[in-house]
Amino acid sequence: MRIAATYLAACRYCLMALVALAAALPAAPARAAGIAPGLLDPLAGDDTQAKLQVISQLGRTAGDPMALSVLEALGRGELYHVAAQRFLLKDKDGALRDAADGAAAELPAQAEPIMLNNRLRRAIQGALAGSRLFSDDVDVRLQAAVRMQQSTGDAAAGLVRKALAGEKSAQVRHALEIALASAELQSPDPAVRRRAAQALGEAKSAAFRPRLAALLAQDASGAYAEPDAGVREAAAAAVRKIDRHLSIIEWAGNLFYGLSLGSVLLLAALGLAITFGLMGVINMAHGELLMIGAYVAYVAQWLFRQYAPAWADWYVVAALPMAFVVTAAVGMVLERSVIRWLYGRPLETLLATWGVSLMLMQAVRSVFGAQNVEVGNPSWMSGGVTVLGGLVLTYNRLAIIVFSIAVVGFVWLLLNHTRLGLFVRAITQNRSMADCVGVPTGRVDMLAFGLGSGIAGLAGVALSQLGNVGPDLGRAYLVDSFMVVVMGGVGQLAGTVIAALGLGGINKVLEPFSGAVLAKITILVLVVLFVQKRPQGLFAPRGRSAE
């Protein structure tokens, strides 16, 4: 085992030396004569069994970079047979080399690539994983170890044991131990099998569940697949452990997605709640303001790609203020031109704003086309972090949760610690009284409407990171955000927050049982029932301001 370690050290040294010399040879192999002459010859023949042997032999010369690159080239179909004992391969950079010593070479006309069938391909994958277990790169080793977890048999077990002895990284060791247990599940010794089953149970990965469950299976005559009762017991315990872990993951996933959906709903409904609380008017064009926000993100992305490609990853940050300003302006124009004339007639306002929403939608269609436009996640928002060994929390959803918290904080500050907020609250409570004591209601209406619309714009940018951006974007959120507002009630930020998170959470909890559509219907019915009990929402205004 020590040999392997010293050998690795030697490889590393060679590589370092090469880099230091800045050798003209691009990525020359570390050791020249890695492959015995004639070893590869059966590959050119017709005997699949012999080919398989060659492949497993290549895999077992663990850690030889030449063997590795031969295997890789073979897997890609870029290993060429020229003559007996002479093979050429095309490496990853597309350069041709001699398979024996790695010297650069020309491809002769009579060279033919080695053909593969599926069986050979599988063998190559296994062998590659085996030889990658000894790679210098921790990540490559980890990947290989994870891959080895699916392989069975003595050969694999031996290879894993060998790798385990020389492995230092705790993460890779852990993966290797699981791989070892997985390989040992076939061992003839019941004690080894039992230990393996226990180890797999500790690993808590769904991937092993079928294999463990197979041990517990009974055939027609009632005999178990696994003869030893102790092993069966261990396997059953392991299956239970895995199942429990899976259900934890599922619930955590539901919670996360519920939270994420809740914050999307919150963002979509927050602006609506402000305008609704202030004027008692439901702004049917709110969904279209979301849509405009999303299109601003699209325009920002285009501008950045066009004029500042180096900064293209940060277009989202620039899109936020842009969207706020644009939608706030649209909202203020809407308030001054239409809504102002309809105060005290909420139902008419509802219709007029619906008309506005139709026109905005058609306008966006005329400018950007009826098709969805492509808004990409910036690189720092794509991907995700894996927790609990199987639950992926995507960065864009995490970012939206954080963002919605920030927006709620911003709105809370604005409403509770600024003069405008004071006025808004005063008007929400009693419009005519506020007017009497000198609150400029007209201006506050306009500004508050602008604020609500601006928040819709921010929400639109957030939505553009989650799904499709098209002229119909707002419609999808229209009914949902109404539900949030109706449930949350007027004039309380807390009501909106709780209603949004509650609806999002319930939706995602219901989904696995009843499917997405029925979950949505259930939610709507629940809201209708809820409003029976509390017609003014969660936090109804009490006293005189209640109608």
Next chain:
Amino acid sequence: MKPSVSTMLHQARERRRLFSPAAWVGVLAIAALLACLPWLNLAFPSGHPLHVSSYAVALLGKFMCYALAALALDLVWGYAGILSLGHGLFFALGGYAHGMYLMRAASVGASGQARLPEFMVFLDWKAYPWYWAFTEHFWYAMLLVALVPGVLAFCFGYFAFRSRIKGVYLSIITQALTYAAMLLFFRNETGFGGNNGFTGFRTLLGFDITAPGTRAGLYWATLAALLGALVLARAVTQSKLGRVLAGVRDAENRLRFLGYEPLGFKLFVWTLSALMCGVAGALYVPQVGIINPGEMSPENSIEMVVWVATGGRGTLVGPIIGAGAVNGLKTWFTSVFPEFWLYVLGLIFILTTLFLPQGIVGLLRRLAGRLSWRKA
């Protein structure tokens, strides 16, 4: 200028009457004129100056269904102040109820034996689900047309009005209701054809549904239903009940203090309205030959509201005019400038609410008032 007590009394007595004689003549004359159109279509060959194209007849038939729905909506919005954004649901339910009968009539194999509609075959169902029972009988289907929207409206209305949900809250809840129903009907497993709904109808009571005679019959049935509904709605609104409803609309709390319980009044007019809407849907489906969950989309329901608003809410005749005018415009625009139709519709929404709170009928009345003032 405030009307004097005597004129108010006079008006009150006036209101008891169903229509003034002049209005009777006008309504019946227009109805007779409309009734002639399919006859002109059938009696004269195309090319003849008196010929009316089948397209025009079909279009008018469709518009009259819309008008019936708008009339129903006006009954609740114009007279009881309940703005429903979910009347499309009742319309579609009536349509689906009739569609079930039409589907069964169309699902007949080559040798005349009944078989399952294709969408059920795709689902691998072996028999009709229980709620399709008896729908092969026309009269039972007609019962469903009235019953399904009626019962749903009654239950929903009972709970909604009992907890005093009103104003925009009620509007939003009705919108959610139709949205939820739309999602439900989009599912294939619901058993109503999913996305595609019902189509491919062949016969109605044994008559070929595409034959000009059948179409004329449907047209006349629609006209009769519309006329009947107009008279019925007028009778309701002219009665004492109608005046209580106006009280509900204008000052519900005051009415409550006076000792009226608005629940029953609201519930009655709400259910009646849903029923009418269901009938409109049932007449609509065989004429257009398709019903799908798209009819339940919130957009459609709001569009119904704009018919009423354009024509003039609380006038009964107005919604009929409004449904005709808006849909006429829509037909013209979507064929000539399809990309501008939504702008126009949006403008109609905004301009009627801003400048024509009483709609076309209100405008006409104002013009008439000005004329008579000039004369005086």
